[in-house]
Amino acid sequence: MHVPRLHVPRLHVPQLPSGLAEIADVGRDHRRGGYSRHLWQAADLELRSWFVERAERLGLDVETDRNGNLWAWWGQPGTDAVVTGSHLDSVPGGGAYDGPLGVVSALEAIGRLQASGFVSTKPCAIVMFAEEEGSRFGVACLGSRLLTGAIDADQARALTDHDGVTLADAARQVGVDPAHLGIDRDALARIGLFIELHVEQGRGLIDLGQPVAVASSILAHGRWRLTVTGQGNHAGATTMGERRDPMVATARAIVGVQAAALSLPGTRATIGRIEAIPGGTNVIASSVHTWLDARAETDQETRLLVADIDARAQQAAQQNGCSATLTEESWAGAVQFHPGLRERFARALGQLPELPTGAGHDAGVLAAQVPSAMLFVRNPTGISHAPEEFAETADCAAGVDALELLLRELLSERPL
Ligand code: GLV
Ligand code: MN
Ligand code: MN
Numbered sequence: 285m286h287v288p289r290l291h292v293p294r295l296h297v298p299q300l301p302s303g304l305a306e307i308a309d310v311g312r313d314h315r316r317g318g319y320s321r322h323l324w325q326a327a328d329l330e331l332r333s334w335f336v337e338r339a340e341r342l343g344l345d346v347e348t349d350r351n352g353n354l355w356a357w358w359g360q361p362g363t364d365a366v367v368t369g370s371h372l373d374s375v376p377g378g379g380a381y382d383g384p385l386g387v388v389s390a391l392e393a394i395g396r397l398q399a400s401g402f403v404s405t406k407p408c409a410i411v412m413f414a415e416e417e418g419s420r421f422g423v424a425c426l427g428s429r430l431l432t433g434a435i436d437a438d439q440a441r442a443l444t445d446h447d448g449v450t451l452a453d454a455a456r457q458v459g460v461d462p463a464h465l466g467i468d469r470d471a472l473a474r475i476g477l478f479i480e481l482h483v484e485q486g487r488g489l490i491d492l493g494q495p496v497a498v499a500s501s502i503l504a505h506g507r508w509r510l511t512v513t514g515q516g517n518h519a520g521a522t523t524m525g526e527r528r529d530p531m532v533a534t535a536r537a538i539v540g541v542q543a544a545a546l547s548l549p550g551t552r553a554t555i556g557r558i559e560a561i562p563g564g565t566n567v568i569a570s571s572v573h574t575w576l577d578a579r580a581e582t583d584q585e586t587r588l589l590v591a592d593i594d595a596r597a598q599q600a601a602q603q604n605g606c607s608a609t610l611t612e613e614s615w616a617g618a619v620q621f622h623p624g625l626r627e628r629f630a631r632a633l634g635q636l637p638e639l640p641t642g643a644g645h646d647a648g649v650l651a652a653q654v655p656s657a658m659l660f661v662r663n664p665t666g667i668s669h670a671p672e673e674f675a676e677t678a679d680c681a682a683g684v685d686a687l688e689l690l691l692r693e694l695l696s697e698r699p700l
Pocket of ligand 2: 643
């Protein structure tokens with residue numbers, strides 16, 4: 285039997301920074317290419333053990349909070365803590381850097397501070413947020429949304445993965461009590477400020493010829509499920525004129541998604557996932573689910589874009605005798621990072637460039653509650669959420685240098 289070969293993009297890992305090299309084999313996805321590391325599944329559990337082991341090697345005390353986020357404390361946990369970190373989960377078939385770079389850079393920076401004999405005057409922690417990509421349960425930044433109360437706990441408990449497993453059941457299976465999921469005022473009250481270092485996911489630093497930048501803002505963004513319903517039927521016995529085919533309506537709706545975003549300059553809209561029900565080659569589908577990711581500079585513009593996409597999807601459905609519903613699954617308003625922190629960063633690090641980003645981050649969720657900031661490390665491929673995502677070792681080292689310097693300043697009583 286001839287088995288077609290899938291095109292699997294090559295993972296871009298010629299020379300990983302040491303922390304990333306340690307986890308280079310965890311969660312490799314040989315079918316899609318890259319990594320698939322999803323909440324509380326085998327790779328994620330292995331990465332959590334690795335994180336605990338790595339943090340304990342630095343003498344940090346690791347705790348899991350009520351939402352499955354990991355906190356590694358340098359010194360006694362307490363208020364006004366300087367917190368840094370990121371996430372270890374990935375999109376399906378993702379790269380090696382999105383998330384893990386921030387975690388390994390935090391471990392490296394604290395290791396360096398310790399080795400230099402630095403004595404902190406404040407509590408400091410590295411956090412590893414759960415399900416940042418929303419790849420298993422559909423809501424991005426789930427761990428930080430639960431922590432901050434940005435998602436209702438009942439709504440979160442009822443989320444289901446591709447196999448129909450609820451978040452509540454998945455939590456129970458790994459020893460997290462689902463009854464305790466939700467806003468964690470004690471954990472929140474301890475955070476004085478949060479810094480997330482992240483690989484850049486666009487071309488800003490390539491164009492500027494610089495290794496590191498400070499984040500200025502995040503686009504408003506959200507996810508919606510588009511369900512187009514028609515009539516399931518026989519692929520051979522149903523004439524073309526008789527059909528109410530939701531796949532054809534969906535195809536037209538997808539073209540409408542592109543047209544809507546192109547008609548509102550600067551906006552972005554993507555359908556990256558599709559599921560036909562029941563999904564047989566000789567079966568006209570009865571319904572088709574697709575997932576829309578839409579982003580724009582302001583909340584209002586994003587809402588306008590989605591309303592236009594909805595109108596186009598309704599029209600496409602009607603033209604094919606189908607119906608369409610667009611349901612919001614998650615929403616994140618536009619974020620401006622803390623001006624005071626950005627100013628402090630500029631004073632400590634010199635004139636680093638500032639860059640906006642179209643990608644969502646836990647730092648964006650936390651920004652609604654605590655001063656938050658981000659550092660970006662240049663990605664010479666300009667590609668992210670794909671195996672080609674990359675950062676040169678020298679640029680990763682420049683990122684750690686910047687983070688170490690900031691932690692040194694922020695953990696000293698000395699004002700900047
Ligand atoms: C997360 O990386 C997102 O922007 O979707
Ligand atoms: Mn990502
Ligand atoms: Mn990320």
